[in-house]
Amino acid sequence: MVATFYPEGSLRCDLQAGNVPIITLDKRSRWDALGFMIRLVRLIRQVRPDVLHTYLGTANILGILLKVLSPSMRVVWGMRASNMDLSRYGWLDRVQFRIERMLSPFADAIIANSHAGLSYGVSQGFPQEKLIVVPNGIDTERFSLRPDFRATIRQNWDIPEETAVIGLVGRLDPMKGHPVFLNAASLLLKHRARVHFVCIGDGPPAMVAELSELAISLGIQRHVTWVKSTSAIEHVYGAMDIATSCSTYGEGFSNVIGEAMACERICVATDVGDAKRILGDTGYVVPAGDAAALATAWMQALNLNDDERRIRGRAARERIVKHFALDRMITETTLVLENLAPRESR
Numbered sequence: 001m002v003a004t005f006y007p008e009g010s011l012r013c014d015l016q017a018g019n020v021p022i023i024t025l026d027k028r029s030r031w032d033a034l035g036f037m038i039r040l041v042r043l044i045r046q047v048r049p050d051v052l053h054t055y056l057g058t059a060n061i062l063g064i065l066l067k068v069l070s071p072s073m074r075v076v077w078g079m080r081a082s083n084m085d086l087s088r089y090g091w092l093d094r095v096q097f098r099i100e101r102m103l104s105p106f107a108d109a110i111i112a113n114s115h116a117g118l119s120y121g122v123s124q125g126f127p128q129e130k131l132i133v134v135p136n137g138i139d140t141e142r143f144s145l146r147p148d149f150r151a152t153i154r155q156n157w158d159i160p161e162e163t164a165v166i167g168l169v170g171r172l173d174p175m176k177g178h179p180v181f182l183n184a185a186s187l188l189l190k191h192r193a194r195v196h197f198v199c200i201g202d203g204p205p206a207m208v209a210e211l212s213e214l215a216i217s218l219g220i221q222r223h224v225t226w227v228k229s230t231s232a233i234e235h236v237y238g239a240m241d242i243a244t245s246c247s248t249y250g251e252g253f254s255n256v257i258g259e260a261m262a263c264e265r266i267c268v269a270t271d272v273g274d275a276k277r278i279l280g281d282t283g284y285v286v287p288a289g290d291a292a293a294l295a296t297a298w299m300q301a302l303n304l305n306d307d308e309r310r311i312r313g314r315a316a317r318e319r320i321v322k323h324f325a326l327d328r329m330i331t332e333t334t335l336v337l338e339n340l341a342p343r344e345s346r
Contacts (some may be wrong), residue, residue, distance in 0.1 A: 003043060005036070005059075010231060044069050050341045051076060057096045064103045074108040074340040079131075082116035082273045085249045088174045101125050108340050111333065114252035114274040132336060135274070136253040137329025138320050143262035145313070146238045153239035157198060157225050164195045164302055167240035169233065169256045170247075172203020177246030177270065178211050183291035184246075186218040188298050195302070200227040200236060237263035241309075242301050245269040248288045254278065262320045264313030266304070268297045278324065282316040 002020055004012075005027040015022050023043055027036045044052075044066050054063035055078035063075040086094045104110065104126045112118040113136050122128045151161065159165060166185070170176040178199065185197045197220075199211075208226070215221045230236065237243060243260030244267070245251070251273035258278060260267050267283035269275040276285050284297035304312065 117252040137326035138258040149235040175250035184294035187295035261316035
C-alpha cells in the first residue's frame with residue numbers, strides 16, 4: 001500500500017495500473033498539520049503495517065513517531081541526497097534535518113540511493129550500521145533510444161537538425177546548477193556557433209525570472225530554450241546530443257544521468273554524488289561549479305565523430321542495463337524490507 005501526502009502525483013497512474021492500493025492523506029499545504037496527522041494516525045491503526053518505508057525528511061520523522069502507535073512496526077528510511085547545502089534553504093529545512101539526524105538511531109534500516117549519500121549520512125551522525133546502499137534503478141524499456149521522436153521534438157523547440165543540442169533536465173532549484181550551465185553555455189558559444197541549450201523543468205517564478213535575466217545578461221538568450229517538465233521525458237533525451245547534470249551539491253544518484261545513458265546519450269556531469277560511479281568511462285565528469293571545465297567537456301564530446309558518439313552511447317546504455325536496471329533495485333529493496341518483516345508475515 002502507498003500513502004501519499006497530497007492528492008496528485010506523477011506516479012499515481014503507474015500505481016493504479018499495477019493495482020497498488022493508494023491512500024491519499026489530503027494534505028492541503030505545508031502547514032496543514034492537525035487534520036493530516038489525524039488521518040495518518042487513523043491509517044496506521046487500521047492497517048497496522050509490518051514495515052513502513054518512508055522517503056525524505058518529513059516522512060522519515062513521522063515514521064519514527066508512528067512507532068509509538070505500533071511498536072512492532074519496522075521503519076525503513078529512504079535517503080536520497082548527499083552533501084546538502086542547507087544554508088540555501090529555509091530555517092524549517094535546517095530544523096527538520098537536525099530532528100531527522102537525532103531520530104535516525106531509531107530507524108530499523110536506512111536505504112541510501114548512493115554511496116556518496118551513505119558517506120554523507122555517516123559524516124553527519126547517522127548510524128553507519130543502519131545504512132544500506134541500494135542505487136536507483138532505471139526502467140531500460142521505457143528509457144531507450146527513440147529516433148522517431150527526435151525530429152518532432154526539435155521542430156517543437158524550433159531547432160534545426162544540424163544544430164547540436166545540449167540539454168539539462170531538472171527542476172529549477174539551487175542544487176541543480178542552472179547558473180553554471182548558462183555560464184558554460186556562454187563560454188562554449190564563443191568557440192562554436194551552431195549549438196543550442198535546452199533546460200527542461202519547472203520552478204518558482206522568481207527563479208525562472210532570475211535565470212532568464214542571467215541568460216540575457218550573458219547575451220545567450222537566443223540560444224537557450226526553456227521547456228516545462230513533461231511526463232514523457234523518455235522522448236526528450238533522443239532530441240539531445242549531450243545530456244548534462246550540473247548539480248553543485250545534494251545529488252545522490254542522478255536519475256537524469258541514468259535515463260539519458262539508457263537512451264544512448266553522451267553525458268557530461270559534475271562530480272557530485274555518484275556521478276563518476278554511474279558514468280564509468282562512457283561520459284565526462286567535471287568539478288562542481290566549474291563553468292570553464294563544463295564547456296571544455298562539452299567541446300570534447302561535440303568533437304567526437306558520428307561513429308565515436310554511437311559507440312559511446314551504446315556503451316552508456318549497456319552500463320545502465322548491467323549495473324543500474326530497475327529489476328536490480330526492486331530485488332535489493334525487497335530483500336531489505338522482507339528481512340525486517342516478522343517471519344509469520346513473509
